[in-house]
Amino acid sequence: MATRGFSGRGRTPSGQDRLPPGQYTTADFPVLSLGPTPRVSLDTWRFTLRVGPKPVKQWTWDEFNRLPMTGVTQDIHCVTKWSKYDTAWEGVSIDDLLADAGLDAPTPWVLAHSFDDYTTNVPFADLAGGRGMVALRYAGQPIDADHGGPARLLVPHLYFWKSAKWVNGLQFTQQDVAGFWELRGYHMYGDPWREQRYSGD
Amino acid sequence: MVPTPKRQWQVARVAAIETLTPRIKGFHFTLPEPPAFTAGQHMDVRLVAPDGYEAQRSYSIASAPERPDRIELAIERLEDGEVSSFFHDVVQVGDEIELRGPLGGHFVWSVEDGGPILLIGGGSGVVPLMSMVRHHAARASSIPVTLVTSARTAVDLLYLDEQRRLQANGVFRLVARVTREAAATPDLGSGRIDRPLLQGVLDAMPDPRIVFVCGSNPFVGTVADLLLDLGVTAGRIRTERFGG
Numbered sequence: 205m206a207t208r209g210f211s212g213r214g215r216t217p218s219g220q221d222r223l224p225p226g227q228y229t230t231a232d233f234p235v236l237s238l239g240p241t242p243r244v245s246l247d248t249w250r251f252t253l254r255v256g257p258k259p260v261k262q263w264t265w266d267e268f269n270r271l272p273m274t275g276v277t278q279d280i281h282c283v284t285k286w287s288k289y290d291t292a293w294e295g296v297s298i299d300d301l302l303a304d305a306g307l308d309a310p311t312p313w314v315l316a317h318s319f320d321d322y323t324t325n326v327p328f329a330d331l332a333g334g335r336g337m338v339a340l341r342y343a344g345q346p347i348d349a350d351h352g353g354p355a356r357l358l359v360p361h362l363y364f365w366k367s368a369k370w371v372n373g374l375q376f377t378q379q380d381v382a383g384f385w386e387l388r389g390y391h392m393y394g395d396p397w398r399e400q401r402y403s404g405d
Numbered sequence: 406m407v408p409t410p411k412r413q414w415q416v417a418r419v420a421a422i423e424t425l426t427p428r429i430k431g432f433h434f435t436l437p438e439p440p441a442f443t444a445g446q447h448m449d450v451r452l453v454a455p456d457g458y459e460a461q462r463s464y465s466i467a468s469a470p471e472r473p474d475r476i477e478l479a480i481e482r483l484e485d486g487e488v489s490s491f492f493h494d495v496v497q498v499g500d501e502i503e504l505r506g507p508l509g510g511h512f513v514w515s516v517e518d519g520g521p522i523l524l525i526g527g528g529s530g531v532v533p534l535m536s537m538v539r540h541h542a543a544r545a546s547s548i549p550v551t552l553v554t555s556a557r558t559a560v561d562l563l564y565l566d567e568q569r570r571l572q573a574n575g576v577f578r579l580v581a582r583v584t585r586e587a588a589a590t591p592d593l594g595s596g597r598i599d600r601p602l603l604q605g606v607l608d609a610m611p612d613p614r615i616v617f618v619c620g621s622n623p624f625v626g627t628v629a630d631l632l633l634d635l636g637v638t639a640g641r642i643r644t645e646r647f648g649g
């Protein structure tokens with residue numbers, strides 16, 4: 205249905221094939237989180253890889269920073285409708301993380317955990333093959349706490365709530381377990397190109 | 406329980422438009438299928454141009470869940486804002502606008518969740534909190550509720566008159582601050598929402614079950630940090646950030 209009197213702001217024709225449906229571009233980097241920004245100290249920071257309830261490997265901040273670093277520049281898309289082009293991240297790819305742990309994915313499902321008890325589910329296939337990383341730097345700098353630092357998950361091809369801020373672990377699960385927002389009506393997968401914002405989309 | 410989101414877009418009719426503050430207008434909608442919602446949830450709005458171009462934004466529901474037949478959104482005009490200035494400049498009573506919802510399942514409260522609850526809103530961040538306050542009043546609840554609001558000047562304080570009236574019940578308490586003028590009346594303080602102010606509010610309500618904080622990103626960040634400094638545990642603080 206066309207809205208009476210609405211013509212829309214100037215479109216950027218060259219960028220349109222980059223912009224998923226219902227999104228608009230912003231030059232800022234808006235902040236969205238469900239509570240206060242947690243206070244995470246690098247001395248006590250730990251990253252834990254689990255299979256089911258069982259921890260299989262844990263890294264300190266220093267150990268984590270010695271893992272191979274990968275850089276990516278990607279567009280990101282937030283379910284609250286903004287997209288930001290060409291965001292530059294550096295971090296440890298999930299491939300490198302599993303290689304360091306000597307682990308082959310034991311199940312196809314992963315639940316990411318954060319310091320603020322946030323969780324979100326991402327299929328392993330969407331993390332493997334260079335598609336996902338634990339990012340430590342944004343635009344050449346350590347990631348601000350507001351944007352998820354010291355470390356956040358980065359899965360840029362899914363809506364950005366999947367890129368868990370303040371991430372402190374990945375857990376392989378026996379089935380696809382809904383995370384924080386997925387339990388509250390958001391989509392289990394969250395593909396911006398198919399506009400999978402809410403369950404049922 | 407939080408109602409599950411309604412995926413379908415509905416064509417809502419604009420039943421009334423009110424000027425609430427110099428920068429904020431209230432839009433009352435009637436929907437073919439009135440949404441069952443919980444206070445704090447939002448609706449998505451979709452505007453479509455003749456060539457198919459779309460703009461979507463989220464707006465919190467200001468009205469009480471007890472009145473699903475008339476959904477009120479309160480929209481602040483942002484200079485050059487694509488959707489907010491369209492609402493302010495173009496939308497008229499009788500227009501049809503596409504909405505879907507209710508959406509959002511974390512920044513929500515109903516009297517069944519218990520209290521006391523502390524609500525802190527900056528500018529248009531008062532909108533979802535007002536739905537909670539109206540719900541609380543509609544249910545004649547005895548749960549203690551304190552609302553702390555701040556805006557530039559007294560006329561920018563959203564729903565101030567209604568909040569003042571509701572204070573009369575003795576259960577709801579209003580603490581309002583203006584940041585850019587001297588306080589005009591005895592019940593308005595001037596200055597920002599700062600540590601001493603929040604300390605005083607927490608002295609009067611020492612153990613809030615949930616603290617809801619809503620507004621621009623800098624506002625929410627500052628207030629949430631102050632609350633942590635004052636010893637409120639992170640798990641009790643829920644935030645909604647409108648942007649900026």
Ligand SMILES: Cc1cc2nc3c(=O)[nH]c(=O)nc-3n(C[C@H](O)[C@H](O)[C@H](O)COP(=O)(O)OP(=O)(O)OC[C@H]3O[C@@H](n4cnc5c(N)ncnc54)[C@H](O)[C@@H]3O)c2cc1C
Pocket residue numbers: 284447462463464465466479480481482483484485486487488489490509529532533645646647648
């Ligand atoms: C869950 C949720 C609930 C919300 N609830 C409310 C609510 O109850 N009330 C409310 O008023 N808002 C609410 N918001 C914010 C709302 O969704 C919109 O973000 C807001 O109305 C701005 O949209 P816009 O299209 O007017 O501005 P946009 O066009 O998106 O612009 C955003 C900002 O960028 C600036 N800008 C625009 N164009 C340009 C340009 N070309 N160059 C540089 N800068 C530019 C604008 O001045 C503006 O400040 C909510 C947001 C969320 C996520």
